[in-house]
Structures are given as C-alpha cells and as structure tokens.
Amino acid sequence: MTEAxxxxxxNPNTGKSTIFNILTGSSQHIGNWxxxxxxxxxxxxxxxxxxxSVVDLPGIYSLAAYSPEEAxxxxxxxxxxxxxxxxxxxxxxxxxxxxxxxxxxxxxxxxIIVLNMxxxxxxxxxSIDTQTLSRHLGDLPVIPAVASRGQGLESLRQMLTAxxxxxxxxxxxxxxxxxPTGVCCRNPNxxxxxxxxxxxxxxxxxxxxPASPYQIQRQVELAFARTIVAQPTLISYDQAIEAExxxxxxxxxxxxxxxxxxxxRWLAIQLLQGDEATLAVVEKAxxxxxxxxxxxxxxxxxxxxxxxxxxxxxxxxxxxxxNQLVRSVISxxxxxxxxxxxxxxxxxxxxxxxxxxxxxxxxxxxxxxxxTAPFLDWIDRVISGPLTRWVIVSLGIxxxxxxxxxxxxxxxxxxxxxxxxxxxxxLMSLYLALALLEDSGYMARAAFVMDRLMNLLGLxxxxxLPMIVxxxxxxxxxxxxxxxxxxxxxxxxxxxxxxxxxxxxxxVYILVASIFFPDHTGLVxxxxxxxxxxxALVLGLILKGTLFKGEExxxxxxxxxxxxxxxxxxxxxxxxxxxxxxxxxAWTIILATSIVIWLLMAMPSGGQIxxxxxxxxxxxxxxISRAIAPVFAPLGFGQWEASGALxxxxxxxxxxxxxxxxxxxxxxxxxxxxxxxFHDDLTEIGASFVTATADTVKSIPLIIGIDLFDEENExxxxxxxxxxxxxxxxxxRGHGSLAALAFMVFILLYTPCMAxxxxxxxxxxxxxxxxxxIGQLALAWLAAWVVFQGGLxxxxx
Amino acid sequence: xxxxPNDVLPLTMVTPGQTVKLLDICAERKLxxxxxxxxxxxxxxxRVMQDQGGPVLIAIRDTRLALGRRMAQxxxxxxxxxMPE
Numbered sequence: 001m002t003e004a005x006x007x008x009x010x011n012p013n014t015g016k017s018t019i020f021n022i023l024t025g026s027s028q029h030i031g032n033w034x035x036x037x038x039x040x041x042x043x044x045x046x047x048x049x050x051x052x053s054v055v056d057l058p059g060i061y062s063l064a065a066y067s068p069e070e071a072x073x074x075x076x077x078x079x080x081x082x083x084x085x086x087x088x089x090x091x092x093x094x095x096x097x098x099x100x101x102x103x104x105x106x107x108x109x110x111x112i113i114v115l116n117m118x119x120x121x122x123x124x125x126x127s128i129d130t131q132t133l134s135r136h137l138g139d140l141p142v143i144p145a146v147a148s149r150g151q152g153l154e155s156l157r158q159m160l161t162a163x164x165x166x167x168x169x170x171x172x173x174x175x176x177x178x179x180p181t182g183v184c185c186r187n188p189n190x191x192x193x194x195x196x197x198x199x200x201x202x203x204x205x206x207x208x209x210p211a212s213p214y215q216i217q218r219q220v221e222l223a224f225a226r227t228i229v230a231q232p233t234l235i236s237y238d239q240a241i242e243a244e245x246x247x248x249x250x251x252x253x254x255x256x257x258x259x260x261x262x263x264x265r266w267l268a269i270q271l272l273q274g275d276e277a278t279l280a281v282v283e284k285a286x287x288x289x290x291x292x293x294x295x296x297x298x299x300x301x302x303x304x305x306x307x308x309x310x311x312x313x314x315x316x317x318x319x320x321x322x323n324q325l326v327r328s329v330i331s332x333x334x335x336x337x338x339x340x341x342x343x344x345x346x347x348x349x350x351x352x353x354x355x356x357x358x359x360x361x362x363x364x365x366x367x368x369x370x371x372t373a374p375f376l377d378w379i380d381r382v383i384s385g386p387l388t389r390w391v392i393v394s395l396g397i398x399x400x401x402x403x404x405x406x407x408x409x410x411x412x413x414x415x416x417x418x419x420x421x422x423x424x425x426x427l428m429s430l431y432l433a434l435a436l437l438e439d440s441g442y443m444a445r446a447a448f449v450m451d452r453l454m455n456l457l458g459l460x461x462x463x464x465l466p467m468i469v470x471x472x473x474x475x476x477x478x479x480x481x482x483x484x485x486x487x488x489x490x491x492x493x494x495x496x497x498x499x500x501x502x503x504x505x506x507x508v509y510i511l512v513a514s515i516f517f518p519d520h521t522g523l524v525x526x527x528x529x530x531x532x533x534x535x536a537l538v539l540g541l542i543l544k545g546t547l548f549k550g551e552e553x554x555x556x557x558x559x560x561x562x563x564x565x566x567x568x569x570x571x572x573x574x575x576x577x578x579x580x581x582x583x584x585x586a587w588t589i590i591l592a593t594s595i596v597i598w599l600l601m602a603m604p605s606g607g608q609i610x611x612x613x614x615x616x617x618x619x620x621x622x623x624i625s626r627a628i629a630p631v632f633a634p635l636g637f638g639q640w641e642a643s644g645a646l647x648x649x650x651x652x653x654x655x656x657x658x659x660x661x662x663x664x665x666x667x668x669x670x671x672x673x674x675x676x677x678f679h680d681d682l683t684e685i686g687a688s689f690v691t692a693t694a695d696t697v698k699s700i701p702l703i704i705g706i707d708l709f710d711e712e713n714e715x716x717x718x719x720x721x722x723x724x725x726x727x728x729x730x731x732x733r734g735h736g737s738l739a740a741l742a743f744m745v746f747i748l749l750y751t752p753c754m755a756x757x758x759x760x761x762x763x764x765x766x767x768x769x770x771x772x773x774i775g776q777l778a779l780a781w782l783a784a785w786v787v788f789q790g791g792l793x794x795x796x797x
Numbered sequence: 798x799x800x801x802p803n804d805v806l807p808l809t810m811v812t813p814g815q816t817v818k819l820l821d822i823c824a825e826r827k828l829x830x831x832x833x834x835x836x837x838x839x840x841x842x843x844r845v846m847q848d849q850g851g852p853v854l855i856a857i858r859d860t861r862l863a864l865g866r867r868m869a870q871x872x873x874x875x876x877x878x879x880m881p882e
Binding site: 061062064066092093094095096099274309311312315316319320340341344345348349350444447448451452455460461555556557558559560561562 | 826827829830831832833834835836838839846847849850851852854856858859860861862863864865866867868
C-alpha cells in the first residue's frame with residue numbers, strides 16, 4: 001500500500017526513463033495501459049520510509065490527447081490526480097519542452113520541474129538562469145540535473161519525500177470523482193491520497209548544494225502556509241480569447257460535478273480547443289447540458305475574429321509566451337553546428353545512409369543469432385543434462401522413479417519450460433542491441449533512412465527494424481514493435497512480423513527439403529523466405545486498404561534526438577525489465593501447454609494399455625491428430641503424423657522435427673543415464689558455460705564473415721528420410737514433393753510458437769492476438785491448398 | 798501580412814542549408830495542431846538540414862525534426878534570406 005502517487009511527465013528523449021530508473025531502482029514493473037499497446041511503467045521510490053508510488057507517463061509533446069500516449073498522460077494527470085507531477089525538461093531544447101510545461105500548469109496540478117541535461121546545454125554554449133525561470137513560472141520548484149550522471153536527483157528525491165510527507169491525509173482531502181464513463185478513466189487504481197488544489201512554492205534548490213532535509217521541510221511548510229486559493233493565471237491569451245474563457249468558466253462553475261474534479265479554467269480551455277472528449281464529459285454532468293450552446297457561441301465569435309482555428313491560435317500564444325520566457329532566461333554563445341549534425345550528414349546521406357543502416361542491421365542480426373547460439377546450446381545442455389538428472393534423482397529418493405510422475409516432469413515440464421528458456425539468450429542479446437540503438441539515438445536515423453522504402457507498403461520507416469529482427473526470432477521482433485510511436489503502425493507491423501521466417505522454422509525446411517528436393521534444397525528454402533516476405537507485403541497492402549482504412553495517413557513525424565553515449569543503467573534496465581517480463585508472462589502458458597501435450601501423448605486411446613506407458617501411435621495425441629488429419633487431406637498431407645507435428649509445432653517450431661522423429665518411430669540417441677555426482681554436474685555446468693562464452697567470442701569474427709569453427713555437418717538420419725517420404729507419397733497419392741512443399745508453406749505461415757502468442761497478447765492485446773492466430777491458420781491452409789492443388793492442375797510433382 | 802507569391806515555396810523546394818521562415822501549413826486541423834505544438838508556428842525560422850527526395854530533416858528551435866515528404870510539401874515557407882541577427 002503506497003501513501004501517494006507521483007507521476008513523471010515530459011517530452012520523449014528528455015532522460016525521463018533514466019530518472020525513473022534511478023528513483024525506483026529494481027522495484028519497477030512494466031505492463032500496458034489498459035486497452036492500449038502503450039507501455040506502462042510503475043515503481044516505488046527507492047529507500048524511502050513512506051512508500052511513494054512513481055508512474056512513468058508516456059513521453060509526449062503536448063496534452064492535446066490526439067494520440068493514445070497523450071490521452072493517457074492527460075487522463076492520468078486530470079482524473080487519477082497524482083499527488084505531484086514531476087515535469088522532466090530538456091534544457092538543451094527548452095522552448096519545446098516548456099510548451100508542455102505550460103499545458104501541465106494549466107491543469108493546475110502540483111508541479112515540480114527537473115531541468116535535465118544541464119551538461120549538454122553547457123556544451124552547446126547555453127547558460128540558464130534557473131532562479132528567473134522559476135520566478136516566471138509562478139515560483140515552481142526548479143531542480144537542475146544531469147540524470148545520466150545522477151546529479152541533482154538526490155535533491156529531487158528529498159524534495160519528493162518532503163512534499164509527499166507534508167500532504168494532508170486523505171481524510172482531510174477533497175475526494176475527487178469524475179464520471180467513470182467519462183474522458184476514459186483508464187487508471188484502475190486511483191491513488192489513495194487526494195489533495196486539494198494548492199500549488200507548492202518552495203524556493204529553487206540548486207543541484208550543486210542540495211538543501212538539508214530540514215531546509216526542504218521548512219520550505220514546504222512555508223509553501224503550504226502560503227497556499228493560494230485563486231492561483232494567478234500563468235499565461236493569459238489574447239483579450240478576445242480570455243473573454244470567452246471567462247464566459248465558459250462562469251457556466252462551468254455552476255456545475256458542481258465538474259469543478260470538484262478539474263479546474264474550471266482548464267475545462268474552458270479544453271472546450272475552446274475543440275476537445276470532443278471533454279465536451280462529452282461536461283454535457284453528461286448534471287447541469288452541464290447548457291455548456292454546448294455557450295461554447296458554440298464563443299467559437300463562432302472567435303472564428304470570426306481570428307479567421308483561423310482557435311486551437312492553433314492558442315498554441316501560438318503558448319509558444320510566444322514560452323519564446324519570451326526562454327529569451328529572458330537563456331543566453332547563447334553563438335550558433336554552431338553540433339556534433340550530431342555532423343554525424344547526421346553522413347548517417348542520413350542519400351547514398352551512404354542505407355548501406356550504413358544495413359550494415360548495422362546485419363550486425364544486430366548476427367549478434368542475436370550467432371553470438372547467442374553457444375549460450376543457447378549451453379542452456380539446452382544444462383536442462384537436458386544435469387537438471388533432468390537432478391529431478392530424476394530427487395524423484396527417485398521420493399520413490400517415484402519410473403512412474404508417470406517422472407515422465408510428467410522430464411518429458412512434460414522440463415522439456416516444455418526448457419524450450420522457452422532457450423529463448424532467453426536470444427531475447428537478451430536482441431534487447432541489448434535495441435537498447436544501444438535506441439539510447440544512442442541511432443534508431444531515429446534508421447527510421448529516417450528507411451522511410452521512403454516503407455512508405456510504399458503503407459508503413460513508415462520505424463517499422464523496418466522489427467521486420468528484420470523477425471528473421472531471427474518472432475518473439476523479440478514483436479516486442480520491438482513497441483519502439484513504434486503510433487498505435488496503428490504497431491498493430492500492423494505486429495501482424496506482419498510473424499511472416500518473416502524465423503530461425504526455428506529453418507530446421508524443418510532443411511529436413512523436408514533435403515528429403516524431397518535434394519538437388520535444390522537451398523533454392524526451395526530461399527523461396528520459402530521470399531514467400532514469407534511477399535505474403536507480408538501483400539497482406540500489408542490489403543490491411544492498409546481494409547481494416548486500417550480511414551486511419552490517419554502514415555507520415556513520418558519524428559524528432560532526431562542528439563546522439564549520446566548509451567547510459568549503462570538505462571540499457572541494463574531495458575534489458576532486464578523486458579526479459580523478466582517475458583519469462584513472467586511466458587512460463588504459465590508454456591507450462592500449461594507442455595502439460596497438456598504430455599497428457600495427450602501419455603493417455604492411451606484404447607483400453608488395454610496403462611497410462612504413461614502408451615505407444616505414441618496409440619495415444620490420445622495420435623487419436624486427436626487422426627481426427628484433425630482430414631482437414632489437411634486437400635493439402636496433400638492427410639497422414640496423422642504430419643498433423644501431429646503441426647500440433648506440436650504450435651508449441652514451438654523446434655519440436656516439429658523431433659515430433660516427426662518420434663511419430664515415425666525413429667529412436668533418437670537417448671541420453672545415457674550415467675550416475676554422476678552433484679559437484680561433477682556443477683563443474684560441468686561451469687565448464688560448459690566457459691566454453692559457451694569462448695564460442696561466443698570466437699563467433700564475433702563470423703559477423704564479418706570469418707569462420708573460426710571447424711566444419712560441422714549435421715546430416716539427416718537416413719532412417720527418418722524413408723518413412724517420411726513414403727508417408728507423404730501415400731497421403732498425396734504419389735505427389736509427395738508437392739505435398740511436402742505445401743507442408744513447408746503451412747509451417748512458414750501459421751502461428752510460429754506459443755511464445756509468439758504470449759508476446760502478441762502482451763504487445764497487441766487479446767483481440768488482435770486471436771485475429772492473428774486465426775488469420776494465420778486460414779492463410780496457411782489457403783496457401784498450402786493453392787500450392788498443392790495448383791501444382792496438381794499444372795501437372796507438377 | 799502575406800508575402801509576395803513568388804517568395805512562397807513548399808518546404809521541399811528549399812535548398813538544404815538554407816534558413817527560411819514558416820508561413821503556413823496547408824493540412825487538416827489535427828496535423829496542423831500537431832506540427833504547431835512541435836514548434837512549427839507561423840513566423841518561426843527553420844533550416845533545412847537534409848533533403849534527398851525522401852523525408853526532410855529540419856532544424857527548428859533547437860530540435861531536429863524529420864518530416865515525411867508529403868507532410869513537408871504542405872508546409873509553405875518564405876525563402877527570402879534577409880534575416881538579420
């Protein structure tokens with residue numbers, strides 16, 4: 001139970017996340033804002049007696065509520081009413097940042113300003129008078145900081161603690177309510193402490209000499225003593241606008257249901273700016289029905305007067321206020337071309353931009369696949385070796401060896417969960433790469449460079465990265481769509497990403513293609529990858545014209561933040577949070593599926609055989625596969641073994657090959673059960689980890705094409721080839737190659753794995769997850785049907 | 798006061814490196830407001846940093862902004878270079 005909630009608000013790229021990470025440490029957790037794909041981060045203030053909850057609001061440029069991010073931030077501030085809003089401001093970009101500050105002040109919420117990036121500002125020859133700035137902003141507390149080096153944040157923490165501690169208890173506070181069906185009350189847990197409309201006005205505290213807790217406490221008390229009931233208007237608009245604001249305000253103030261929750265002036269401003277959601281709330285409130293009539297009158301008068309949209313006029317006013325303010329507090333020593341500008345001349349260059357981008361993507365791709373492969377093997381070996389042995393030994397001690405319990409643990413749980421854990425190194429390395437690209441500022445340049453190309457597909461530049469990542473692994477690719485700043489782009493990209501053929505599908509292609517197309521294996525596999533890409537392109541164009549029709553035209557509008565060295569803390573949190581979130585979300589669903597599949601394989605379909613001692617082809621799994629099989633008959637692979645492999649393939653594509661091996665009764669090399677000592681196992685785990693690390697180092701040169709490994713050729717066991725060929729030939733009545741091709745196309749196009757479904761639920765939400773699953777199944781069936789039947793028609797195979 | 802028509806150009810016609818003054822944004826209200834709130838207000842000076850047929854990169858109020866080409870075509874600027882300072 002936390003005492004109070006404070007919110008961090010600010011423009012993107014202001015170091016808000018860095019501040020959030022330092023304030024909350026490891027207490028943070030990430031999720032989504034309900035009903036959206038926008039990431040929600042929350043934590044508690046570190047090392048604090050009074051637990052204070054900190055919410056990191058999405059990075060926004062305005063409170064206009066035109067994007068989901070803006071709507072979330074605005075609703076949280078106005079409806080959930082955090083005890084305090086910390087506005088993080090980039091000093092090196094003061095004008096645009098203060099524009100948001102002005103809007104935040106208009107909501108009349110208690111505000112503190114953190115002036116971040118003081119170092120960047122001084123590098124650029126800017127010096128800022130924080131005292132004057134605070135004075136011009138109605139004596140708001142202003143804390144200068146360099147978040148990347150932790151400077152100024154101790155002052156902030158002390159001030160937050162002092163301010164929250166001095167807040168009146170909830171019993172004295174004004175209980176705020178707003179129509180729950182109103183502007184979109186998305187906050188499921190409104191803060192427990194609610195405070196009256198007061199503005200704290202302690203003096204400026206400089207980062208260089210942090211004030212003692214006593215001083216801060218004193219200042220806070222003074223501030224409360226000076227509580228001002230009627231806050232002086234910070235920014236006054238033109239006379240004509242002010243007159244209409246007063247007029248509307250007078251009407252709104254007569255609606256008690258409205259003024260207990262929001263400032264009447266703020267509501268009036270929102271209405272004049274044409275905010276539909278606010279108008280709906282106002283009209284729904286008891287006694288608010290007359291407001292629209294007054295508003296229409298006001299807007300007509302103003303539009304006649306200005307001959308322009310009022311919200312634009314008001315935005316202009318805010319900017320001119322901010323512009324004058326900035327002129328009075330900032331002094332510049334000369335305009336110069338920044339280092340970032342110089343780098344951008346090369347990186348965004350017409351001919352150099354794309355090669356540079358592709359090189360970086362190639363490195364990312366190689367890192368996530370090659371560099372992590374040894375660790376992947378290591379995890380796999382630890383799980384199937386020592387871990388399995390320990391479980392068996394422990395079960396043996398409990399007298400359960402050789403029973404179905406052992407089978408459940410070893411073949412069900414360990415195999416299933418292990419299959420997910422092997423994703424962890426891939427995910428971590430990918431997140432590392434993404435965090436470095438994002439935090440350094442390169443990601444925005446990549447989007448700039450790729451924009452022209454992606455425009456052709458109805459997407460914008462930023463969507464390219466998830467697509468590329470998808471060739472490695474669909475799961476991190478889906479998470480990478482979170483870097484897109486527009487909901488529609490996120491969903492569309494997320495729906496297309498699974499068609500990029502991931503690494504796990506490759507072994508299936510290799511096995512099947514080498515059996516049926518021994519002379520053209522490479523060509524067939526290349527064709528499959530291409531099919532995936534073409535499918536994504538066509539589908540993208542179709543979705544653009546149907547489901548997403550009428551959506552805002554895709555156009556790049558993006559800030560290119562100055563380059564800077566990635567902050568290790570930020571990168572670490574990015575990596576750690578997201579990996580933890582994946583494991584947290586994945587283990588339940590994967591565990592459940594693993595157990596279900598195991599149960600099906602263990603359960604006999606007939607009566608004579610005992611549970612967990614079932615031959616696979618007499619199991620419930622085989623029975624179900626046989627029941628499904630007719631669905632695939634028109635595609636040429638109606639044998640139950642193939643449909644069984646597709647069923648387990650839903651769990652993970654890695655297991656398709658092993659299921660085929662199991663169902664065709666090919667005995668894989670059973671791991672010999674030698675009895676080992678516990679410490680031997682530990683030594684083995686340690687030693688193999690060292691080997692894995694060494695292999696990773698050795699594979700770094702692979703990125704540029706130097707191979708330090710000895711040739712290792714994995715050959716398909718010939719005993720598997722014959723039964724597979726025979727079974728496909730039989731099921732397709734002599735058109736085995738066509739059926740095999742259709743089978744591979746199906747593998748390419750249907751849901752990649754359980755982990756993908758988990759990621760889709762997290763990133764896209766339940767609705768889009770189901771659409772994606774069903775749509776992909778339908779598409780896979782159709783495409784495979786076209787391949788098989790079309791091939792028959794053309795007399796191929 | 799409106800400028801002479803021959804001084805008014807869409808942003809995409811400006812040579813990179815040139816500093817121009819923003820005159821008008823010919824777009825629907827929502828986009829106009831977004832751009833205004835990012836600092837593209839009438840009368841503000843901006844410099845075209847990069848324009849090679851794709852998106853346009855501009856410098857405005859200490860910010861570097863990338864604008865999709867079709868968006869940039871709708872931004873009208875006064876390209877007369879007489880700004881003192």
